[in-house]
Amino acid sequence: MTMTTIDYDAWEQVLRTNTMAPLRVAAAFLPQVARSRKKIIATVTSWMGSIAANEAGGHYVYRSSKAAVNAVMKSLSIDVKAKGVIVAVLHPGWVKTDMGGPDATIEAPESVKGMRAVIAKLKKKDSGRFFNYDGTPMPW
Numbered sequence: 363m364t365m366t367t368i369d370y371d372a373w374e375q376v377l378r379t380n381t382m383a384p385l386r387v388a389a390a391f392l393p394q395v396a397r398s399r400k401k402i403i404a405t406v407t408s409w410m411g412s413i414a415a416n417e418a419g420g421h422y423v424y425r426s427s428k429a430a431v432n433a434v435m436k437s438l439s440i441d442v443k444a445k446g447v448i449v450a451v452l453h454p455g456w457v458k459t460d461m462g463g464p465d466a467t468i469e470a471p472e473s474v475k476g477m478r479a480v481i482a483k484l485k486k487k488d489s490g491r492f493f494n495y496d497g498t499p500m501p502w
């Protein structure tokens with residue numbers, strides 16, 4: 363898909379799924395999360411949503427949906443701070459899934475194991491941050 367062949371209806375659908383749905387889910391479960399022991403909301407984003415790391419261009423639809431969910435979760439982290447809730451966004455790595463394809467560098471269990479370890483270590487000071495699945499901080 364190039365800038366002249368963008369399917370704007372499909373873009374709207376991607377924004378609904380990748381950007382709006384995570385906030386709807388977070389808002390729906392916020393009372394339960396606030397009462398939980400760890401109080402964490404973690405969203406799977408992508409390094410493709412990093413504006414700072416974008417050196418290849420293109421991918422308008424996907425990049426914008428992930429950059430937007432990053433912005434949404436950053437705001438949420440500030441808005442729920444008083445409730446003690448931690449909000450973080452995670453890049454899962456390049457994973458061999460339907461989306462990642464067979465050339466991806468890691469299998470799904472490695473990605474999930476890594477993200478679970480990052481989530482387990484999240485502290486209040488990490489709220490509003492963007493991490494790779496191995497715990498490395500990602501550029502916005």
Ligand SMILES: NC(=O)c1ccc[n+]([C@@H]2O[C@H](COP(=O)([O-])OP(=O)(O)OC[C@H]3O[C@@H](n4cnc5c(N)ncnc54)[C@H](OP(=O)(O)O)[C@@H]3O)[C@@H](O)[C@H]2O)c1
Nearest residue numbers: 379406407408409453454455456457458459460461462466
């Ligand atoms: N794979 C990678 O290398 C990679 C890299 C960076 C980020 N990510 C992110 O990681 C997450 C998981 O990706 P994946 O690689 O597992 O992709 P995937 O293999 O394409 O799987 C996507 C999943 O999302 C579900 N889904 C899609 N649209 C939906 C909707 N409107 N409502 C409910 N469910 C919907 C699909 O359900 P159905 O099976 O029912 O269609 C499927 O289970 C995504 O947020 C993706 O952007 C992946």
